[in-house]
Amino acid sequence: DFVEALRAVVGAPNVSTATAVREQHGHDESMHPCAPPDVVVWPQAVGQVQELAALCHRCRVPMVPFGTGTGLEGGVNAVQGGVCFDLSRMDAIAELSLEDFSVTVEPGVTRKALNKHLRGTGLWFPVDPGADASLCGMAATGASGTNAVRYGTMRPNVLNLRVVLPDGRLLHTAGPGRQPRKRAAGYDLTSLFVGSEGTLGFLTQATLRLHPLPEATAVTIASFPSVGAAVACTVQVLQAAVPVARIEFLDEVMADACSRFSGMGLPVAATLLLELHGSQRSLAEQQQQTEEIVRQNGGSGLAWAEGQEEREQLWSMRHNAWYAALALRPGCQGYSTDVCVPISRLPEVVVETKQDLQASNITGPMVGHVGDGNFHCILIFNSQDPEEAQRIHAFTQRLGRRALAAGGTCTGEHGVGLGKRALLQEELGPEGLDTLRSIKAALDPHNLMNPGKVL
């Protein structure tokens, strides 16, 4: 039968129908309850992915790509059953070229594994969504994170993708073996597959752009009298062309939670965490410029962490935001929702959202990649309580609509998955959605790739 045919391709130990395995689930189960696939397969090579896909295609069985399951919008849920392709065992790092600042990785390689591999080369891969996600999964969701304001999101950092199409054919989005830094040769297939969330094909290899490691790094944290002041500071830092590497916003609830969770003793105030990269000398100048702008906006508390340990302490406080938020209501679950607005609209959107949280009686500290106008509410709730879950859902939709009304998007980096489909329709309008649908129909006419997601 079908499962036997799968086994024939990858070997019996690499196919499982065991309930426990099928119910393996991502980080987002509070919002998107587990929908297990019928089978999980672990291909070991691209040829196997092709054969498995061709088999599923012939039998019209849904296929769900799985990276590391850190996605936040139910992307790996097998809402129509089918076969989950867990790609984590394909984990080669190939073709590192120091002169070209490029590397090619398979789907099992995570960003931390890659950066470890790069140690000593003077290069690194900066896109950092906090979680140690697979790089192909990050390409699939169009991830970004703290460094995007300086180094860009996944999109400009992917040079080529090797894709297994729904019928098993192999596509190289920039042509086989190619990796020029720029191309004007035909439609940009690479950008089309970045952010496609597994609905157009399997990303079985990504060629990425690397960046030189900064000579020196400095981090600081500053407290502001208001959200508006923190955002004004951000805009002025950008306008002054300070090449800021990271500029993260924490509202007073988040700052307080992080501070208590990490034992830091920060003021309960709108807070910015800033990181600068440069040569030793240029760093001094950037620091001075930044300090001036922070002060002009009423910011206080500035002290620069330059040693690695001190810096890591500040960032681990930031990266523990999730756990710090969970600690606000022990026993509850979390859901991190994500919007992005033009930066000029950020203060009003943040203030309205805080009022909404209060009026809705929701615990939802805010944290954001403020240099891009991107922020999250980490919503803490009891997912067993249907009334509360419903309240969280309604809040999320209102937040999305508020971002849309401000000229923004319902998701700056987490993707659409299951959770943002209705908002996506409002964001794009009928012509936009029709266009997405015709592309999906052209590349996956039987709707077998991750059905029920995005569209």
Next chain:
Amino acid sequence: DFVEALRAVVGAPNVSTATAVREQHGHDESMHPCAPPDVVVWPQAVGQVQELAALCHRCRVPMVPFGTGTGLEGGVNAVQGGVCFDLSRMDAIAELSLEDFSVTVEPGVTRKALNKHLRGTGLWFPVDPGADASLCGMAATGASGTNAVRYGTMRPNVLNLRVVLPDGRLLHTAGPGRQPRKRAAGYDLTSLFVGSEGTLGFLTQATLRLHPLPEATAVTIASFPSVGAAVACTVQVLQAAVPVARIEFLDEVMADACSRFSGMGLPVAATLLLELHGSQRSLAEQQQQTEEIVRQNGGSGLAWAEGQEEREQLWSMRHNAWYAALALRPGCQGYSTDVCVPISRLPEVVVETKQDLQASNITGPMVGHVGDGNFHCILIFNSQDPEEAQRIHAFTQRLGRRALAAGGTCTGEHGVGLGKRALLQEELGPEGLDTLRSIKAALDPHNLMNPGKVL
């Protein structure tokens, strides 16, 4: 009849069937002889573009978008006749937001007009293909140019596009009125339309990302003992994370031609023209780092131009490369062909190409955006001589194949148009081309938008 119907939409003075007008042609006539449309229309508003497109769609008449005609691959040639939409009279600059670093322009706005409009705001739009092209045309071809190494090509600098689809419907690629700095909401339609060369729809408005003007700028020019040394210098500048804004290569033929054309007295040698942007202080450091690396690679002649006039003199020498090349063979025509390779392969590709030029007895000085591995040969020939034209064509194909064999692309910025279609097939392979074709068929099922181009 049909032409009367066009007149009814835009008014008689905005429709022409006069031969002289129809034969109006772009900069590329030496390679791509004029193929005039049957009619030219000048719509004045997006609603008119929609009505005209709907009309052409109903009557199954080909449509060819026209920006400023500076494209180099025959993109505006009406190879199947039909209606040329000259969009130059829609030239509003709307919604400049200084806080959001964004602006929205119509297709009649050129990059120079935009930068003039921005004077005094502290912001600018850096993408610079030399020619004063329309910004929507630049989006349509995925243009880049000298500043791309620092500020990116058109792709990361377009936030939203208002597109008239082949049947007249209106699509906003990032949703109507939206301009977040990043989005993860559905497939990236903006990147799909950037570089689509008029084959998927009309770009009737572009929302662009602006950048802060640098506080200080310095330009220098250096001569190197070999191509390899100039490229090694480039790689080391990038590796040292010097945030170089422009790094242009001229081979010794080009350097000599430019020098003589502009009366500069440069050595006949592989040459780099470098521009640095930064604060006054950071500039000093960048200059010092750059000088060291240039010297280590045997470069000489370094002197920094910091005053505006001096800098403009150096860049006008570079921007006159086209005319300097034409002056090598008075009475002949020029064709600038464009490839892009991984930078580590650049020296061998350049050296082989120079040998090929010599063996083929072709005058073709080379100039390149070397920080991206992108270069052009400006091929000077007598387009009336069929043998010579054939020789130029054959050389161009060989150069494209050489770039492909080195892991590069047949075009880094000029696009595919008419000239690079065969090479595109080799670049992408059958699965890639099939994928492009299915996207084209999905969005333009009757093949009415700029037929005969790209695919």
